[in-house]
Amino acid sequence: xxxxxxxxxxxxxxxxxxxxxxxxxxxxxxxxxxxxxxxxxxxxxxxxxxxxxxxxxxxxxxxxxxxxxxxxxxxxxxxxxxxxxxxxxxxxxxxxxxxxxxxxxxxxxxxxxxxxxxxxxxxxxxxxxxxxxxxxxxxxxxxxxxxxxxxxxxxxxxxxxxxxxxxxxxxxxxxxxxxxxxxxxxxxxxxxxxxxxxxxxxxxxxxxxxxxxxxxxxxxxxxxxxxxxxxxxxxxxxxxxxxxxxxx
Amino acid sequence: xxxxxxxxxxxxxxxxxxxxxxxxxxxxxxxxxxxxxxxxxxxxxxxxxxxxxxxxxxxxxxxxxxxxxxxxxxxxxxxxxxxxxxxxxxxxxxxxxxxxxxxxxxxxxxxxxxxxxxxxxxxxxxxxxxxxxxxxxxxxxxxxxxxxxxxxxxxxxxxxxxxxxxxxxxxxxxxxxxx
Amino acid sequence: xxxxxxxxxxxxxxxxxxxxxxxxxxxxxxxxxxxxxxxxxxxxxxxxxxxxxxxxxxxxxxxxxxxxxxxxxxxxxxxxxxxxxxxxxxxxxxxxxxxxxxxxxxxxxxxxxxxxxxxxxxxxxxxxxxxxxxxxxxxxxxxxxxxxxxxxxxxxxxxxxxxxxxxxxxxxxxxxxxxxxxxxxxxxxxxxxxxxxxxxxxxxxxxxxxxxxxxxxxxxxxxxxxxxxxxxxxxxxxxxxxxxxxxxxxxxxxxxxxxxxxxxxxxxxxxxxxxxxxxxxxxxxxxxxxxxxxxxxxxxxxxxxxxxxxxxxxxxxxxxxxxxxxxxxxxxxxxxxxxxxxxxxxxxxxxxxxxxxxx
Numbered sequence: 001x002x003x004x005x006x007x008x009x010x011x012x013x014x015x016x017x018x019x020x021x022x023x024x025x026x027x028x029x030x031x032x033x034x035x036x037x038x039x040x041x042x043x044x045x046x047x048x049x050x051x052x053x054x055x056x057x058x059x060x061x062x063x064x065x066x067x068x069x070x071x072x073x074x075x076x077x078x079x080x081x082x083x084x085x086x087x088x089x090x091x092x093x094x095x096x097x098x099x100x101x102x103x104x105x106x107x108x109x110x111x112x113x114x115x116x117x118x119x120x121x122x123x124x125x126x127x128x129x130x131x132x133x134x135x136x137x138x139x140x141x142x143x144x145x146x147x148x149x150x151x152x153x154x155x156x157x158x159x160x161x162x163x164x165x166x167x168x169x170x171x172x173x174x175x176x177x178x179x180x181x182x183x184x185x186x187x188x189x190x191x192x193x194x195x196x197x198x199x200x201x202x203x204x205x206x207x208x209x210x211x212x213x214x215x216x217x218x219x220x221x222x223x224x225x226x227x228x229x230x231x232x233x234x235x236x237x238x239x240x241x242x243x244x245x246x247x248x
Numbered sequence: 249x250x251x252x253x254x255x256x257x258x259x260x261x262x263x264x265x266x267x268x269x270x271x272x273x274x275x276x277x278x279x280x281x282x283x284x285x286x287x288x289x290x291x292x293x294x295x296x297x298x299x300x301x302x303x304x305x306x307x308x309x310x311x312x313x314x315x316x317x318x319x320x321x322x323x324x325x326x327x328x329x330x331x332x333x334x335x336x337x338x339x340x341x342x343x344x345x346x347x348x349x350x351x352x353x354x355x356x357x358x359x360x361x362x363x364x365x366x367x368x369x370x371x372x373x374x375x376x377x378x379x380x381x382x383x384x385x386x387x388x389x390x391x392x393x394x395x396x397x398x399x400x401x402x403x404x405x406x407x408x409x410x411x412x413x414x415x416x417x418x419x420x421x422x423x424x425x426x427x
Numbered sequence: 428x429x430x431x432x433x434x435x436x437x438x439x440x441x442x443x444x445x446x447x448x449x450x451x452x453x454x455x456x457x458x459x460x461x462x463x464x465x466x467x468x469x470x471x472x473x474x475x476x477x478x479x480x481x482x483x484x485x486x487x488x489x490x491x492x493x494x495x496x497x498x499x500x501x502x503x504x505x506x507x508x509x510x511x512x513x514x515x516x517x518x519x520x521x522x523x524x525x526x527x528x529x530x531x532x533x534x535x536x537x538x539x540x541x542x543x544x545x546x547x548x549x550x551x552x553x554x555x556x557x558x559x560x561x562x563x564x565x566x567x568x569x570x571x572x573x574x575x576x577x578x579x580x581x582x583x584x585x586x587x588x589x590x591x592x593x594x595x596x597x598x599x600x601x602x603x604x605x606x607x608x609x610x611x612x613x614x615x616x617x618x619x620x621x622x623x624x625x626x627x628x629x630x631x632x633x634x635x636x637x638x639x640x641x642x643x644x645x646x647x648x649x650x651x652x653x654x655x656x657x658x659x660x661x662x663x664x665x666x667x668x669x670x671x672x673x674x675x676x677x678x679x680x681x682x683x684x685x686x687x688x689x690x691x692x693x694x695x696x697x698x699x700x701x702x703x704x705x706x707x708x709x710x711x712x713x714x715x716x717x718x719x720x721x722x723x724x725x726x727x728x729x730x731x732x733x734x735x736x737x738x739x740x741x742x743x744x745x746x747x748x749x750x751x752x753x754x755x756x757x758x759x760x761x762x763x764x765x766x767x768x769x770x771x772x773x774x775x776x777x778x779x780x781x782x783x784x785x786x
Contacts, residue, residue: 041632044625046493056638062625064496065638067519070489073453073481077493077501080477081451082626103489106482268604272433275606281433283604286543309691310603311684313769 007031009040011058020220022177022210023051026119027058027090029183029208033191034061034086037198043086046075048100050092051125069100072107072116079114086194087114094124097133097157104163111168111202115193118159120235121210129215133157136230141215156234160207164240171196172241174207176232178224182209185237192242201244209235250303251388252312256329257321257342259287259296262375266319267298270379273389273397274302282310295324302388317386319378320346321361340382342374357385357427364419373416380420385427391417431608436571437462437601439609440530440594441470443575444502447582448615449528450476451501453490455483455509458542459598460532463504484509488516488529495525496637498624500582500615504530506598507548508539510556517591518557521653522639524623526585528578529563530594532601535763543763544598546683549740552595553712560650562657563591564664565711567682571607573709574600579610584664586621588656595711597735599684599765657713666709667718671697675704676726677779680719680745681733682708685759685766689733692772701779714744724752729782731775737761754782 006012009031017024034043040061047055049068056065066074071089079087096104096118104116123141124130130143134156138147148156164172171193175186186208193204209231211223218226239245253270255263264285271281285298299315301307318333320326322345330351333339341349344362359381365374376398383394395414402410434442441463444452452471454464464480471478477494481487487503494501505513510531520527533548535541552565564584568574574596585592620629625637641649668686671693672678681689686707696703708715719730730749732739739757746755758774760766 041627047638053640056636056640059636060634062635063638064493064625064636065523065640066492067489067515067639070486070492070516073486073489074493074496076479076486077451077453077490077495077499078497078625079493080479080490081494081497081499081501082628085627102482103486106486110479271604275431275433280606284599285602307605308694309688309768310605311599311688311765311767313767 007035009034009059009061011060013058016054016057017051018214020211020213020223021051022121022208023054023119025177025183026117026208026210027055029187029190030088030090030117033187033194036191037086037194039086039194039198042084043088044078046071046078046087046089048089048091048095050095052090052092052095052119053126055090069095069098070103071095072100072103072112075114076107076110076112079112083113086198088117088194089114090117090119092125093118093120093122093132093134097159104159105166108163108169108203108205109166113197113200113202115197115204115206117190118205118207119210120159120207121212122156122231123212123215125212125215129212134235136234139230158235160205160240163205168203169205169241170202170243171204173205173239174209174235174237176209176227176237178209178211178227182237189239196244207235209237250301250305250307251317252315253300253302253317253319254297254315254329254332255300255319256295256297256325258324259294261296261321262372263296263321264298266375266379267300269394269397269401270382270389271300271302273393276396277389277393279304280306282307284310297325297329317382319382320349321374321378322346338386340378340385342378355385357381357424359423359427365416368416368419369412373413376413376416377420380417380422381424381427382420383417384421384424386424391421431606433604434571434607435462435602435604436574436596437532438466439571439575439607440504440578441466442609443578444528445470445474445476446610446612447579448500448613449502449582450474450615451491451494451499452476452503453479453481453487453494454503454505455481455487457506457509459534459544459601460504460506460530462601463530463532484512485516488513488520491527492516492520492523492525495520495527496523496624497626498620498629502528502530504532506532506534507536507551510548510551514557516557517563518559518561519639520591521557521561521563522559523637524589525591525637526582526589527591528581528585528594529591531596533595533597535761541763542598544601544684544735544765545761545763546597546685546735547761548595549711549734549736552593553714553744556593561653562712563593564588564660564713565593565595567595567709567711569600569683569686569707571600571603571605575607575609589623590656595683597684599735660713661716664710665713665715665717667715668707668709669704669718670707671704672706672722673704674702674726676702676728677704677731677775677782678722678727678729679703679705679731679733679775680708680741681705682711682741685733685735688766688768688771691768692775695772696775696779703775703779711741716748719745719748724749727753729753729778730755731778732757733766733771734759735761735766
């Protein structure tokens with residue numbers, strides 16, 4: 001049984017994430033896997049804009065902070081000039097599925113050999129809880145005060161499903177971080193994605209369903225239940241694409 | 249002596265290629281030259297024009313308004329640029345497509361460039377016939393220097409292409425000298 | 428003498444960049460700069476570099492941002508509309524203190540404007556390449572040769588200052604073919620990688636981070652340092668060509684393609700006995716303030732700003748230095764209509780005649 005210890009990749013400081021926020025867990029999983037793979041010094045975190053940007057304060061490894069939505073583009077420049085580094089972008093849903101949609105789809109389509117960790121909490125957390133491209137129908141936000149209405153705002157975007165239609169990506173999977181099993185699966189998924197990258201196999205994408213107690217206006221425990229009854233039925237966890245497994 | 253040349257016609261007539269080869273040949277001969285292309289948004293079939301300036305001295309401006317030599321491959325080009333020819337300049341017109349080319353106080357050379365090219369084997373060598381006439385009439389570059397340029401350009405092309413262009417050049421020079 | 432090549436301005440820029448050590452390019456197609464990405468798409472892989480055709484100008488500038496952070500000599504190129512899209516990314520480069528070369532082969536504007544050449548982006552280049560009040564050094568060559576020479580030194584300035592450099596040249600010079608003597612190929616070694624870069628190849632064994640966002644007191648310090656850097660540029664880095672100014676009563680100020688047409692006019696007017704000269708800014712930022720401010724205004728009767736854009740955009744910078752000590756005139760063509768020798772000669776002739784009548 002492994003000892004539970006603070007990851008060396010994360011600064012010994014109080015987290016700025018709101019109480020009960022799963023972002024902290026998501027970054028913890030990523031850092032654990034990097035350490036397990038012996039990649040602490042070789043990893044480079046391309047930090048996007050949104051609550052994900054708080055990583056600037058806590059991430060102990062090398063990082064490059066970039067413009068809103070452009071992490072996959074910046075990561076392309078990083079990886080093409082330094083192919084030996086373990087490069088990952090850590091993006092939220094507004095960053096990835098709205099302003100950065102062109103960048104994520106194009107990087108995936110080029111088969112860039114890096115990993116994107118996508119934290120999907122269905123809201124713009126840092127700016128105060130506005131509607132995100134992934135906000136569920138009926139979900140109340142500060143810009144959909146009566147709940148998201150498909151008539152005027154369309155439907156929540158399913159990024160794993162979209163990206164898995166592309167030819168180039170080698171691993172595309174979604175996990176929910178609201179249960180021990182979900183967390184264990186996510187850790188294994190992140191590990192697989194990084195291993196694929198280190199083997200030079202190509203583009204890997206891991207979506208993590210997270211929460212936002214502050215903007216969902218629910219207690220942390222209620223958010224986990226909300227995810228079971230609302231988020232998971234729409235954003236179904238699972239491996240959407242695994243080219244290596246297909247080849248077996 | 250600074251000499252300016254405007255080549256014009258439609259895309260696909262080898263206008264740009266003629267201008268580049270002339271300028272490159274002049275540089276090979278130790279002169280200075282600039283080549284400036286102008287084209288419309290179309291890839292083919294639109295208007296094509298280029299300006300070449302050749303001089304013993306480094307070129308200051310590559311943008312003369314009036315040219316010493318105007319080479320027109322079709323009627324539209326003639327209509328558009330005839331007024332840009334300097335007094336006493338040379339007008340070289342493809343008579344297959346430009347009817348009744350006539351500019352006062354200019355040395356007008358009309359030749360059925362398209363027909364000559366076809367007689368020599370291909371419509372594609374019309375621009376080489378044209379360059380031959382220009383060289384024959386003005387002596388702006390030497391035959392030797394221009395044949396070197398043709399050899400470089402067509403060395404790796406299909407057998408026979410270079411020979412066809414050489415014949416086109418000589419036919420043009422013969423016409424140019426008499427004109 | 429090295430080998431003289433007959434090549435396009437755009438290709439001279441591309442090859443000079445490779446020889447300067449550029450190993451990363453990202454860009455998006457736009458006329459009239461396409462020869463740059465086309466050339467680099469095959470040339471960079473030959474020297475172990477990477478070329479990426481971005482999905483947009485926005486993505487491309489951010490790819491450059493990523494490569495620059497790793498210490499690679501990186502560049503992008505575009506034309507006015509695309510430079511507008513890159514504005515955010517250029518601002519981020521300045522904020523994150525990353526060196527890079529941005530090339531603008533300019534065309535008629537505003538908007539989609541015209542694909543034909545124009546000098547329509549002076550204000551964008553020198554005043555506000557992006558938000559936040561930063562500057563980049565702006566080089567404005569007037570020949571394919573000078574473009575190659577300036578590109579060759581661009582990263583030396585960019586790395587010295589940890590700031591992007593802009594090369595501004597109109598579509599006419601981008602597409603012109605003329606003689607170019609190319610600079611030698613530089614050897615780029617891993618140990619030359621900047622110590623601040625995020626690559627591990629520079630031997631760094633501590634955490635590296637690069638960010639375009641800062642907390643309050645730090646950002647003010649960075650802004651202050653930038654201000655001092657711009658002042659130092661004015662002292663040390665102004666490049667200008669002064670032609671026949673010693674006794675000139677009329678001084679043309681023109682850069683890029685306009686300066687060549689203007690110089691032709693100066694030669695012709697001098698032959699006719701007019702005392703006229705040319706002051707050509709080669710750096711548009713830093714602007715040659717001193718050179719214009721210190722002209723002898725007891726002798727100089729007029730300044731003539733010639734630009735291939737209407738209205739003239741450099742005029743305000745000139746007027747700030749002239750300080751009403753003589754009239755400032757302007758002449759230009761715009762929207763893809765090119766300046767030409769005759770037009771510039773005649774326009775200057777009218778100004779001289781008018782000035783002499785007024786005098």
